[in-house]
Amino acid sequence: MDFDSSNLSLDCLILIFSYFDEDDLIRASGVCKFWHEAAVTPWLWRQMCLQRWTFCNVTRSECGKGSWKTYYLQRSRLEHNMETGRSGADYTCRSLRGHTGSVVGLVYLVGSEADVSGSASVVCSASTDGTVRAWDVQQGVQLWATPAQSPLCEITLDPKLGTLFTSDTTGRVSAWDGLSGREVATFSTSSSGCRLLAYSTEGRSVLVAGTGRGSLYTLTSPSLSQLSHHVVFDTFKIDLLSSSPDRKWLLAGIQGSADTSPKVFFSESLSCPSEDDSPLCQSLPISGCCAAAFLPSEPARLVLIHNTHNRSNNALSVFSISLKKSKYQADILVQQVETFQLAVGTRQPDVLLQTQGSDTLLVATANTLRVYTLKGVLLASFKDHTQPIAALCADSFRVVTASRDLSLRVLTWKKETNTQRALHSKFHLLGGSHTMSRGFTKVACDYVSIVASVQSVNGNDVLKAYSFNS
Template identity: 70%
Template sequence: MEFDSSSLSLDCLIHIFSFLHEDELIRASGVCKVWHEAAETPWLWRQLCLQRWPFCNMARAASGGEKRAWKSYYLQRSHLEGKMETGRACADYTCKSLRGHTGHIVGFGYLVGNSVRSEEWNSTPVVCSASTDGTVRAWDVQQGVQLWASPPQSSLCDIAVDQEKRLVFTSDTAGLVKAWEGLSGREVASFPTSSSGCRLLPCGLQDQPLLAVGTNGGSLYTLSSPSLTQVSHKVMCDTFRINLLTSSPDRKWLFAGTKENADFSPQVFSSESLNSASEDDPPLCQSVPVLGCVAAAFLPSEPARVVLIHSTEDIHKKAVSVFSIHMKKSKYKEEILVEQVETFQLDAGGWYSDVLLQTRGSDTFVIAQANSLRVYTLKGVVLASFEDHTEPIAALCVDSFRVVTASRDLSLRVLTWKKDRDTGLSLQSRYHLLGGSHTMSRGFTGVACDYVSIVASVEAVNGKDALKAYSFSS
């Protein structure tokens, strides 16, 4: 007796098709009308999406009655990631030069970006940059055009972007901190400090946003955002600048320190206490028991854990330590507890303060030093090692899909994460993105990414730095 596959019930077919990959589903949909109906079931494509991108969310599209929303989402996003993995010029991406600054670019960041975790992954990216020419500028990354530029002021030293609030913050050589509306370029507020240069970081809880300001004189200010009124002030270390500032992903913790004093211990602050601080009731903080910290980063999936690179008893060697942070409350007081959960010595020599550190997930981090890139677990296991660049790596960008390194050799190296069932997580080197001519440029100085684009700053020989924008389209 010959088996008739068309006699299978729709529910039975859907169950069978749940074991297929996307290309197999597409082929199955062309067999017959019944198979087509089963293969087009939104539930199947939703399962494929969630298996590949656990944090994707199509709730709004699905509620709008679009039966093909999950399939369309999957195919477009899969096609985009394929382009990001092959990186073929013209075929996979377009490159735009963003020119307008007449000085060195001191920093930049995404004002509007596309997150790998969101269904809104195909909006137009906007980047804001600051320069020693005294201007802040906003750029449409895909079109390669300037959206607005601020009036010139004193030479700028730093820029920080609060993407959620659509705000831009700058500091200049006169010690003035300013807040700008990111979409319009309108100046919102300013705050004078006594420091000639400040490091900036948006922080604080979502309903009580703050701006942390680390000064060259060793002070840490916290200002309300965007009004820039002073909330707290703490002198952390005399004569040494605060140049290590990072906030936990949930913004509950602020980490601050200096890379210039080998005898100084960094500190962790409670964001909740920063908002209610006063002269009589200073913000709640706790020293982290390490010295000579040169890099720090919180774990994205473990927001109360911070990874540090710091000195050991042998001044020529560095160690990595992981600390867990939590609040301990009693009847009469509350305090921050900082507990070491992992530590190991880095098997490398010649480590300096310009080591680059970024984290991924709950147990992986990436270190760049000179022209070397290494991937570690929190136990100190080296998962991968690369030396793709011929000159030092100047900047590093890491997310859940890829790693991008920017080098003084005027190239970007794109690497993508792969998770194998047997071997676990690995990183694969893919391709270079070139930044132009060495006769005109001295190399890349910074890099930032969202899900559909990469932007990097190029140091120009004539002092008029530019941004290079690489856009991938589905």
């Protein structure tokens, strides 16, 4: 019996089409005018977008009429290109040259997370040559460069204001306008090698600087006026600095120190200090911390990799953080909720940690990337590199590892039948000649591009920018 759609209402046909995939809808749209009207209904394509990408935002796209359909098709093509990684066909690679020193950090000033409308990605890099440079990733051109100053050590971004912050070897912290590269403010900590962290809390944008002498400065953003100053570790260099996704908690620590324990601060007590009270903080019951990260979907959960008591291997511990208030005081409560030994061979000084969702941990040591659950179940292990992994970046679609073997490895997340996600290794992106460089050192990515720094033999580091075609 032939199917007759003439007796169906448009709403009924749309309901039937809701069970179709993209190829079926495209074919159905060519059957007749009535089917075409149903098959291009924005509601259908919106449903498919939200089922496949829960974090997509078509309002940021400039696709025009029928934007949900255009968004879905563009993004599908982009993901296909990022999964196959064919040079020339799926992506273009450009070398960004201009620095005359080592690149110490990369940040996306303008990045594409869920929008595939074709807007440009802008990356800023800081170098020991004393300059910050902004680059158009897709065009491969430099947009601006700051005047040279003392060698830079760190760069971070206040995404809300579009302001860049750097620290140099003299302890000078500078704020730079992201559009022009103009210096807008400076602050002297009198301590070299500051770690920087920018965030917003209670409607206020602040910058936290952890110094080489163990102090925390909290400054206004972007004017860099001092809000508070506290000695946390006394002469020990703060080199671990992280904040929770909701900006309620801040972690400060000394990497690898067996004599100190990392501390958690209630961030409001740093940015809005009272006259008499010390900031609200609590030490964690571990030492020898190597890496730390908060869980994106569980902002009160903190993950740390640290030494075990016998120091023969590293352990991973998860802590729950809460604030207990009484009539006269408030206290931070820290409770260890999970702990497990990492795989044999992960007792390394250079260990990288990234977190995903509420239950997924990425740990990179030597040339191996491992994926764990929060309870210590090893989900996957990847040995795609021949030399140590130097940098790691991850988002809800993919993971990129940068190695001293002068390659980037792109891995993508896939939803399994039981709704759990699994990581799949896809392809390499090569960075050039080993005779001219010593491998990748930094990596950053947005949704449509990847930028990594290559340590050059002559000391003039180069950025490699990979733009994927949509």
